[in-house]
Amino acid sequence: MSENIDSVKTYTAVWLILLALTGITTAVAYVDLGAFSVVIALLIAAIKMLLVALFFMHMRHSTRLTQLAAAGAFLWLFIMMAFTLADVWTRGLVGTQGR
Amino acid sequence: MAEQAHTPVETLALREQFDTAEQQKESSTFGMWVFLVTEVMFFGGMFLAYTVYRNTYPVVFGMASTSLNALIGALNTAVLLCSSFTMVMAVRAAQLGRRKVLIWFLILTLLLGLVFLGVKAYEWNEKFVEHHVPGMHFHFEGAAEQGPAQLFFSLYFAMTGLHALHMVVGAGILSWLLYHALRGRFTAEYMTPVDIAGLYWHFVDIIWVFLFPLLYLIDRHMR
Numbered sequence: 572m573s574e575n576i577d578s579v580k581t582y583t584a585v586w587l588i589l590l591a592l593t594g595i596t597t598a599v600a601y602v603d604l605g606a607f608s609v610v611i612a613l614l615i616a617a618i619k620m621l622l623v624a625l626f627f628m629h630m631r632h633s634t635r636l637t638q639l640a641a642a643g644a645f646l647w648l649f650i651m652m653a654f655t656l657a658d659v660w661t662r663g664l665v666g667t668q669g670r
Numbered sequence: 671m672a673e674q675a676h677t678p679v680e681t682l683a684l685r686e687q688f689d690t691a692e693q694q695k696e697s698s699t700f701g702m703w704v705f706l707v708t709e710v711m712f713f714g715g716m717f718l719a720y721t722v723y724r725n726t727y728p729v730v731f732g733m734a735s736t737s738l739n740a741l742i743g744a745l746n747t748a749v750l751l752c753s754s755f756t757m758v759m760a761v762r763a764a765q766l767g768r769r770k771v772l773i774w775f776l777i778l779t780l781l782l783g784l785v786f787l788g789v790k791a792y793e794w795n796e797k798f799v800e801h802h803v804p805g806m807h808f809h810f811e812g813a814a815e816q817g818p819a820q821l822f823f824s825l826y827f828a829m830t831g832l833h834a835l836h837m838v839v840g841a842g843i844l845s846w847l848l849y850h851a852l853r854g855r856f857t858a859e860y861m862t863p864v865d866i867a868g869l870y871w872h873f874v875d876i877i878w879v880f881l882f883p884l885l886y887l888i889d890r891h892m893r
Contacts, residue, residue, distance in 0.1 A: 576765050586755035590748055593882075597744040600887035608891050612883035619879045627758040627872045633703075634696055640703045644710040651711070652718055659722050 575632040585626045592619050683860060695862050702866045706873045713877055716829050720884065723825065727818035732889035734810060734822035737802070739793065743886040746789045747878060753782035754875045761868040764851075767858030773851050779871070780844040783837055790834050797823070829881055836874045843867045 596615040604611060624630045630638060688694040724731045760775035796802075801809045802823050810819035847867055850856065856864055 576762060579759070579762070582755060582758050582762070586751065589751045589754075593744055593747045593751065596883055596887065597740060600740065600883070600890040603891040605891075609888045612888050613880075616880050616883050620876045623754060623872050623876050623879070627754055628869055633699070637696075637700050637703050640700065640707055644707040647707070647711055648714045651714055652721070655718055656721065660725065 575629070577626065577629075581626065585622050589619055589622055691859070695865075698862050698866055699869070702869045706869065709873060709877075713829075713832070716825070716832065717880065717884070720825050720829065723818070723821055727815075727821070730810075730813050730815055730818040731822050732892050733813055734802075734819050734826075735885060735889040736892070737800075737810075738826075738886050739796070740886045740890060742789060742793060743882050746786055747882045749782055749786050749789070750875050750878050753779050753786065754872050756782060757868050757871045761861075761864055764856050764861035764864040765858060769851065769854060769856070772856065772864070773848065776844055776848045776851060780841060780848065783841050783844065783871075787834060787837055787841070790830065790837075794827075794830075797827075803827070826885060829885065833874065833877055833881060836877070840867075840871050840874055843870065 592615050596612055599611055599615075600608065602608075624641070630641065633641075684691050684694060688697065756775050756778040760772055760779060763769075763771035763775055801807050804820040804824045804827070808816065808820050808823070810816060810823075813819045844867065847864055850863070
């Protein structure tokens with residue numbers, strides 16, 4: 572990792588955006604968006620995660636190997652989530668027991 | 671007299687299995703990230719359980735979720751994000767070799783972390799008062815089925831509890847950093863522990879960034 576030191580300005584900007592996003596996600600929660608409430612909430616959370624990872628965790632300056640490892644987390648998480656939900660959410664469809 | 675053997679100065683606490691200080695630092699960073707990947711899976715299992723049961727009992731989970739105090743949750747999220755900011759400023763101070771600044775930002779981060787835990791304790795206490803703690807005295811008013819409501823609060827306590835446990839560990843790590851920073855152990859050339867601890871602290875922050883909307887917010891609009 573080449574030593575890239577970000578400016579105080581950058582960190583402050585990211586911090587303020589994170590606080591603003593917290594306010595937005597809380598306010599939007601009271602608006603009736605139906606099923607999209609979850610989508611919006613997760614979208615904002617994902618943006619916050621990216622900001623923290625890229626700036627605060629220096630992911631922008633990390634080596635490719637480290638970036639790959641971090642991205643790998645989502646692959647494994649996706650497999651666990653997708654396969655389990657594919658089972659649970661489709662149990663009623665083919666008339667099997669257990670739901 | 672016997673000539674003084676010229677031993678190279680042990681710079682940057684470079685271990686023998688590494689060629690350069692930079693390689694050593696990269697290995698540490700990479701190791702921490704791999705650990706964090708395992709943590710993603712650890713918490714991922716709980717998020718998955720929450721998703722499955724929320725999907726199975728949407729109505730009761732919605733009622734239980736809206737009984738949480740969203741304002742306190744939002745404020746606590748802000749506290750945690752502020753602590754992430756002070757942590758990254760501490761790492762920056764360490765990178766620049768500014769010992770005093772490092773110490774102050776570590777203290778601030780630790781304090782904010784403790785504030786978060788204090789608020790969490792207040793919220794948990796509220797649950798005890800309201801009989802929303804799973805167990806013999808559990809009672810959730812308005813829910814026809816108490817079972818699914820208990821399930822929500824079981825998951826609530828497991829998820830926020832596990833997160834709080836990570837915060838307690840984080841506070842311990844910060845105290846350790848503070849002790850060594852006060853003794854002047856970190857320099858611009860060697861500040862890997864500060865850097866690595868920062869990664870952990872931000873990760874715990876990210877977990878909360880997902881816990882907050884999923885536990886507190888997503889069913890608000892139905893009220």
